[in-house]
Amino acid sequence: MRKWVLEPGITGLDALVLKESPVPEPGPGQVRVAVKAASLNYRDQILLHGRWGITIEEEVVPLGDASGVIDAVGPGVEEWRVGDRVLGIYHGGWIDGPPPAEVGFGLGSPGQDGVLAEYIVLNADRVTRMPSTLDFVEASTLPCAALTAWSALTGDKPVRAGQRVLTLGTGGVSLFALQLALAMGAEVTALTGQDVKASRLLDLGATDVINYRTTPNWGEVVHSATGGMDKVVNTDGGNALTQSLAAVSAGGEIAFVGLFSEGDAPPPLLVLMTKAASIRGVAVGSATAFTQLIDFVDQHGIKPVVRSTFAFEDAKAAYTAQAGADVFGKIVVEVAPQS
Template identity: 50%
Template sequence: MKRWILKAGSTDLEGLVLEDVPTPEPGAGEVRIRIHAVSLNYRDQIVLSGEWGSRSNRDLVPISDGAGEIDAIGAGVTTWAVGDRVTGLYFAWLRGAPSSEYSFGLGAMNEDGMLAEYVVLPVDRVVRMPASLDYAESATLPCAALTAWNAINEDHPVQPDHKVLVLGSGGVSLFAMLFARAIGAEVIATSSQDAKLDRWRALGASDGINYRSTPDWGKAVLERTGGVDKVVDVVGTGTLNQSLTALRYRGEVVLIGLYQFDQGPLEFATLMRKNATVRGTSVGSAEMYEAMVQAIDQYKIQPPIDRRFRFEDAKQAYLAQSSPDLFGKIVIDVA
């Protein structure tokens, strides 16, 4: 089979290499998946560069998100059958609270990922695809969609009469908008490009704010809405004070971002005056994933795909995923 690897010690696309290797066989408690499609997340750019300890000192098969069909099962496997349509599960997290052990999920550190024609995974790292989606659409779900599901539905679940603010136009924000709108909530979006705000409105956002032309966008959101119930902050602590400003009393900021960490001091007065909650997320569990799949099938939610690439063009896919013009997910078709 063919697979892409990041060479040990590499920090850019020069280290991404296509190679031929023997097709792996599943061992006891494992299944082999014939991969049909994978999708990229911003975290895959972090792994590419080796930041934050995301790479071990060995060759690594990258990318956490992929979908395919089971074509072989190992000894003792009773929960899956040949022909089942599945995706990988980002973390080995089934239900309840996540493990405190730090991890970057599949395709990082010591765990090989999905950018290969065949992948072998333990049975507890496999989840069923939505019946309503194809392989390319399902490949977008394990990281971005599940993170968004966690943000919208856990701890302080969004209700039909709620208002949700999403930042930027990456995969997590778009999925958060789709899940919130399916519930019936109102969604406000930010972007640095007016053209993207038009696309947000076409998808169902009630309002959009250009954060470059309106640098005090948190105040603008507060004035227009009276305060939102939840902010899905995919930027980082650099936007946390603005997100707190946008909240209503007892609202929640779900902090997901990996981009900005250069903020000034946290505005504790705003946090306390609003009785606000700031919550971090760790993608999600298999239990959350199953609930998300049911909702996707029930509401016929269509994942937002920006562009698709051939397997041999994986390097071009990485470049597209890092483009400021990105609006949705980048998918690589494997088979």
């Protein structure tokens, strides 16, 4: 079979190498999945370029999101059958509730082979059923970005109909948060740094769109116009925390998801206190939450926004496209033809 790997000691696209290897066999309690499609996340750029001091010390298959078909089951597996259409689960060992002490970076990170291969072997509890309303390309976008958005919108303060949600940017998590929040009955204000994307956000259902580059005090503007957001999905990071606190309503919540900026200036704690608001970190989500998300996607007919697809041989081009400033929607590698 063919697989892409990240070679140790190299960063950038040169680290990504296409190799041949034997088709793996599932052991006890495992299943083998013939991968149909795999999607990229911003995390995969971090790993490719060795950012944040993360280094690849041993060869690893990249990417953490995939859809496929079970084509072999190991001894003792009773819950799955050959032919079942499944998704990989991003984090292993996280069934429900808070994350384990060391949740890690998920499939396709140091020490944990990912899914950019024609076949993968996973523990039987590391896969879940695919939504019946999505094809393989669409479904492959769910395990990280969609589940992160779902976890941000639910948790201790789940979004309810009639509430207001603020999303930052047009990355995968933000677009899923917009779609999911609308299906929950919320009104969504979206931020973007490019006016050209505003109409697309409005087409998806956003009530209002603000350019955060031309309106740097966007949080104050949002709060003045609406009285505050019940939920702010902060996918940017520390640099956006001050304005997120300005935007959030009294008693509201900031779901802190961002990886794009690591600004560590202290947030205005007086604002946090006087609003009795909360900041909650979100680390993708549990297997139980993923099942709930899949049911919700089927129930509401949510269709992921897919920007473009690439052939398996063109994985490097997929990485390049995903890193582009104009990207709007998920980038997917079609590992095998859909059927």
